[in-house]
Amino acid sequence: MNGRGRTGPRQTLSDLIGAALGFGLEILIVVSLIAVAFVFAVAALAVF
Amino acid sequence: MLIRPGREDFRIVAFALGRIFTIVAVASILPLTWSVLGREWHPFASFLLMIGVFAALGQVCLWFRPADDRLDWSHGMVVVALTWLFVPVIGSIPFVFSGHYGSPIDAVFDAMSGLTTTGLALVQDLDHLAPSLNFWRHLLHFLGGQGIIIAALVLFAGGGGLTLYYGEARDERILPSVRSTARFIWTVALVHLIVGVMALGLIAHQFLGFDWKRAFFHALMVFFAAFDTGGFTPQSTSIAYYHSAIFEFFTVVLMVSGAMSFGLHYALWRGPRRAPFKNLEARTIVATFVGTLAIGMVGLASTGVFTSVAGLTRQGFFQIVSAHSGTGFQTVPSVELATWGGLAFGSVFVAMALGGMGSSTAGGVKALRTGLIVKAIVVQTKQLLLPEGAVVSTEYYQSGRRRLTPGLAQSAMVVALLYVALFLLGAGVALGYGYGVQEALFESVSAGANVGLSVGLTDPTMPVLMKIASIGQMWAGRLEFVAVFALMGFIYAWLRGK
Numbered sequence: 001m002n003g004r005g006r007t008g009p010r011q012t013l014s015d016l017i018g019a020a021l022g023f024g025l026e027i028l029i030v031v032s033l034i035a036v037a038f039v040f041a042v043a044a045l046a047v048f
Numbered sequence: 049m050l051i052r053p054g055r056e057d058f059r060i061v062a063f064a065l066g067r068i069f070t071i072v073a074v075a076s077i078l079p080l081t082w083s084v085l086g087r088e089w090h091p092f093a094s095f096l097l098m099i100g101v102f103a104a105l106g107q108v109c110l111w112f113r114p115a116d117d118r119l120d121w122s123h124g125m126v127v128v129a130l131t132w133l134f135v136p137v138i139g140s141i142p143f144v145f146s147g148h149y150g151s152p153i154d155a156v157f158d159a160m161s162g163l164t165t166t167g168l169a170l171v172q173d174l175d176h177l178a179p180s181l182n183f184w185r186h187l188l189h190f191l192g193g194q195g196i197i198i199a200a201l202v203l204f205a206g207g208g209g210l211t212l213y214y215g216e217a218r219d220e221r222i223l224p225s226v227r228s229t230a231r232f233i234w235t236v237a238l239v240h241l242i243v244g245v246m247a248l249g250l251i252a253h254q255f256l257g258f259d260w261k262r263a264f265f266h267a268l269m270v271f272f273a274a275f276d277t278g279g280f281t282p283q284s285t286s287i288a289y290y291h292s293a294i295f296e297f298f299t300v301v302l303m304v305s306g307a308m309s310f311g312l313h314y315a316l317w318r319g320p321r322r323a324p325f326k327n328l329e330a331r332t333i334v335a336t337f338v339g340t341l342a343i344g345m346v347g348l349a350s351t352g353v354f355t356s357v358a359g360l361t362r363q364g365f366f367q368i369v370s371a372h373s374g375t376g377f378q379t380v381p382s383v384e385l386a387t388w389g390g391l392a393f394g395s396v397f398v399a400m401a402l403g404g405m406g407s408s409t410a411g412g413v414k415a416l417r418t419g420l421i422v423k424a425i426v427v428q429t430k431q432l433l434l435p436e437g438a439v440v441s442t443e444y445y446q447s448g449r450r451r452l453t454p455g456l457a458q459s460a461m462v463v464a465l466l467y468v469a470l471f472l473l474g475a476g477v478a479l480g481y482g483y484g485v486q487e488a489l490f491e492s493v494s495a496g497a498n499v500g501l502s503v504g505l506t507d508p509t510m511p512v513l514m515k516i517a518s519i520g521q522m523w524a525g526r527l528e529f530v531a532v533f534a535l536m537g538f539i540y541a542w543l544r545g546k
Contacts, residue, residue, distance in 0.1 A: 014318070015235075015318070018316060018317030018319075019239050019317055021316060022313060022316035022317055025316055026301050026304055026305050026308075027301055029304055030297065030300050030301050030304055033304075033341075033365070033369070034297075034361070034365060036338060036341065037341055037345065037361045037364060037368075038357065038361045040341060040342050040346075040364075041345050041349070041360040041361040041364065043345075044345040044349035044360070045349050045357055047346075048346075048352070
């Protein structure tokens with residue numbers, strides 16, 4: 001997007017790739033956070 | 049001295065409201081259609097009445113066409129504040145006639161909770177509510193989360209769009225024009241809608257054994273509530289109803305996605321893809337999330353609520369994400385959440401108050417403000433400790449290098465303080481009725497930060513004044529005060545101005 005409202009097949013394809021990357025990253029963020037939560041859980045249960 | 053608004057000012061406000069009511073009337077055709085397909089004739093009649101009221105009011109307002117329909121700052125703010133008051137009131141009509149609410153106040157409470165994406169509910173016997181009414185509850189999340197005003201901006205390119213946009217508590221204009229920004233926001237939402245409903249529907253069908261129709265229904269409802277960080281669910285036991293780790297996982301993905309700013313979505317879609325991760329806001333939310341998660345885990349482990357790593361990780365993680373994103377889904381019952389004393393309770397409480405990112409569907413103080421306040425405190429402390437005349441950097445990165453000016457720090461602190469005041473006000477009402485400090489504060493923060501987690505106070509039997517206070521908290525919290533103050537000022541100027 002160049003900020004001038006350009007649309008068309010290339011823009012749509014670029015958006016689709018961007019959306020797929022976005023979803024991939026969202027899943028990666030959640031998996032990373034679960035890993036962090038797991039480490040905290042192991043550590044917390046080990047202490048208490 | 050305040051200037052009394054003139055006839056033309058009222059015409060401008062009425063005309064803009066007329067456009068918005070017309071849009072909501074059109075959107076309300078969706079639950080009406082649902083009721084026809086499901087042969088739910090009682091809800092059908094109440095939806096018809098609601099559409100009639102929206103359409104009639106819209107048409108009456110449109111008669112007041114002003115000479116110039118360009119909204120200035122105060123007009124826009126007043127329009128936003130009134131929209132978020134009128135839509136829940138009229139939108140509660142189907143609930144009032146459903147027989148699932150103890151009083152009209154309860155119905156307005158749920159409609160306000162839906163529109164402000166809070167998720168607290170006073171509905172009775174939710175498990176037997178007509179699907180079309182359940183759909184309307186969740187559609188309110190979608191309309192509120194994506195923004196009725198945003199929809200209006202997409203459809204009408206009238207002047208003054210920017211003031212409406214900011215009035216709805218969105219402080220980041222992603223694209224050069226407000227209209228293209230609004231279009232992008234709706235595109236992101238629609239793409240997530242398709243992918244999210246497909247993913248959740250497949251899981252419900254394959255792993256939970258739901259037939260396709262039921263799987264689609266639950267997927268759609270949970271999507272609306274998760275992506276718009278709302279918190280309503282089609283069943284009274286919230287997400288615990290599904291008893292599925294993979295369903296919870298995808299729900300978390302949608303909650304995280306909903307709590308992300310649309311600026312971040314834009315960067316992920318259209319680049320530059322790495323830049324947003326340098327932003328103060330992104331770094332702040334990661335820090336506060338990891339912090340509240342760590343404290344919550346320690347708290348839960350110390351109280352012995354969960355004894356297995358898997359149980360502690362799954363329940364603790366889900367509740368902290370739900371609280372921090374402002375969603376309010378629960379995988380533990382309210383009565384059990386109330387027993388999470390000490391650190392665990394405190395971490396959920398703090399996560400709710402901090403909220404998600406700005407220009408997202410989440411509520412609360414918001415990560416950027418938290419980051420700016422912390423930065424301001426660090427700068428002040430350095431200035432005190434370093435020798436006189438030493439230069440302390442006030443730079444921070446947020447879509448480019450910026451300077452933290454005293455005005456910016458002050459405005460972040462003022463909004464944060466207003467949230468604290470809102471939380472205390474709601475808690476004060478509950479304390480007046482004899483509820484405990486901890487539960488009163490928790491429920492008040494949940495309403496004011498538009499979260500929806502509950503320790504059991506929000507109940508059809510709660511006093512009317514508490515219901516009205518919560519409605520006010522949800523409204524003011526969602527609009528981040530500015531539009532509310534503008535409306536108060538407008539009314540005051542009308543009564544006392546010259």
